[in-house]
Amino acid sequence: MSTITNHMPTAELQAIDAAHHMHPFSTNEDLAKEGVRVITRAKGVYLTDSEGEEILDAMAGLWCVNIGYGRDELAEVAARQMRELPYYNTFFKTTHVPALALANKLAELAPGDLNHVFFAGGGSEANDTNIRMVRTYWAEKGKPEKNVIISRHNAYHGSTVGSASLGGMAGMHAQGGIPIPNIHHINQPNWWAEGGDMTPEEFGLARARELEEAILELGEDRVAAFIAEPVQGAGGVIVAPDTYWPEIQRICDKYEILLIADEVICGFGRTGNWFGSQTVGIRPHIMTIAKGLSSGYAPIGGSIVCDEVAGVIGNCEFNHGYTYSGHPVAAAVALENLRILEEEKVIDHVRNVAAPYLKEKWEALVDHPLVGEARIVGMMGSIALTPEKETRAKFASEPGTIGLITRERCFANNLVMRHVGDRMIISPPLIITRDEIDEMFVRIRKSLDEAHAEILRQGLMRAAA
Numbered sequence: 001m002s003t004i005t006n007h008m009p010t011a012e013l014q015a016i017d018a019a020h021h022m023h024p025f026s027t028n029e030d031l032a033k034e035g036v037r038v039i040t041r042a043k044g045v046y047l048t049d050s051e052g053e054e055i056l057d058a059m060a061g062l063w064c065v066n067i068g069y070g071r072d073e074l075a076e077v078a079a080r081q082m083r084e085l086p087y088y089n090t091f092f093k094t095t096h097v098p099a100l101a102l103a104n105k106l107a108e109l110a111p112g113d114l115n116h117v118f119f120a121g122g123g124s125e126a127n128d129t130n131i132r133m134v135r136t137y138w139a140e141k142g143k144p145e146k147n148v149i150i151s152r153h154n155a156y157h158g159s160t161v162g163s164a165s166l167g168g169m170a171g172m173h174a175q176g177g178i179p180i181p182n183i184h185h186i187n188q189p190n191w192w193a194e195g196g197d198m199t200p201e202e203f204g205l206a207r208a209r210e211l212e213e214a215i216l217e218l219g220e221d222r223v224a225a226f227i228a229e230p231v232q233g234a235g236g237v238i239v240a241p242d243t244y245w246p247e248i249q250r251i252c253d254k255y256e257i258l259l260i261a262d263e264v265i266c267g268f269g270r271t272g273n274w275f276g277s278q279t280v281g282i283r284p285h286i287m288t289i290a291k292g293l294s295s296g297y298a299p300i301g302g303s304i305v306c307d308e309v310a311g312v313i314g315n316c317e318f319n320h321g322y323t324y325s326g327h328p329v330a331a332a333v334a335l336e337n338l339r340i341l342e343e344e345k346v347i348d349h350v351r352n353v354a355a356p357y358l359k360e361k362w363e364a365l366v367d368h369p370l371v372g373e374a375r376i377v378g379m380m381g382s383i384a385l386t387p388e389k390e391t392r393a394k395f396a397s398e399p400g401t402i403g404l405i406t407r408e409r410c411f412a413n414n415l416v417m418r419h420v421g422d423r424m425i426i427s428p429p430l431i432i433t434r435d436e437i438d439e440m441f442v443r444i445r446k447s448l449d450e451a452h453a454e455i456l457r458q459g460l461m462r463a464a465a
């Protein structure tokens with residue numbers, strides 16, 4: 001059997017990685033010089049690297065390991081499914097039990113009339129599906145010109161050409177000829193950074209009404225859908241003011257715009273409900289799912305689609321799909337993951353134990369001299385780093401400089417906490433205990449203290465003009 005064992009010296013593993021492995025969202029040349037950290041195993045909320053260091057993963061991988069690492073049940077289900085039916089497609093008038101069983105279970109869990117599932121390999125593929133699905137829907141209803149999809153600046157919807165076009169990340173749009181045509185972006189509901197003198201309530205309404213303004217500017221007969229994350233994840237855990245989502249729902253209803261909720265991060269318990277749409281009180285026509293669907297143990301995603309849209313799509317030959325749509329092993333793993341979430345009452349643990357305790361500890365971080373705002377919903381939180389709390393000032397340094405310094409101190413203290421610009425974000429496994437939360441905050445506060453000292457040493461604790 002050809003394999004690389006975990007006990008090779010770290011330097012050798014790093015050299016192989018540098019020679020052959022191209023990393024996502026990285027400057028690979030710089031990464032090769034620095035040397036990657038090699039993760040070799042994991043259990044619960046902890047990772048272990050090739051040097052034997054134990055790291056508390058406050059990001060649950062990439063927002064996805066909801067049930068924690070090391071669940072043997074998922075490995076056993078995957079092995080059993082590989083022996084029984086390792087692969088078959090669903091293109092040629094065929095199906096298989098894992099795919100249909102998972103679709104049935106998702107229809108049971110999803111709110112309202114979201115009763116149909118189109119499977120994909122991950123969230124990016126699923127959002128590509130959504131582009132074609134909503135445009136096909138309106139074309140089948142005799143409105144092919146209704147093909148513009150509205151999204152938000154600083155949103156993240158994936159990194160394929162289509163899904164990155166839906167997203168509003170300027171750095172991604174600078175490469176590869178994106179966005180594709182007929183994608184329009186409005187501003188994000190980030191009160192801390194962009195609210196000016198408005199109250200959060202005023203700002204939430206103003207940002208929601210940008211959707212209505214865009215619809216009227218583009219023409220109601222041209223706008224097909226609005227896509228948004230219930231809580232913006234990769235954009236920095238941006239929590240909209242309470243006035244925002246009711247107004248978005250009103251506008252979508254008024255102008256008959258399809259509402260797509262990107263639940264890739266927010267779904268499967270992350271916000272304290274099965275879906276983030278339930279937490280913010282919206283009624284989407286389509287929900288994008290991935291990540292927590294399998295807790296990251298197998299790559300799988302999909303679109304959960306309402307009766308109306310599925311009915312129209314079902315009456316035409318929808319020329320779309322993927323080799324791995326509803327892959328039997330991934331579907332079987334996802335089913336077992338959902339069983340664990342349900343039977344072990346993981347979402348009840350989030351709602352009643354982990355999230356309230358995490359919120360208490362997280363919001364107390366505003367007492368730190370670096371922290372201006374601490375926002376949290378369920379098991380996803382962010383802190384805004386600032387040199388002047390009262391004015392919500394940005395740092396004079398290049399955006400992200402302070403965040404990177406802080407992130408580096410976190411990694412040095414064996415804590416995975418991510419930075420987005422000068423915001424620090426967490427999204428720990430849902431099964432984290434109170435004791436593990438306490439340990440996480442020991443490392444968070446130590447890292448913030450060390451970052452603050454380094455920022456002062458470099459003379460960077462200065463507000464932008």
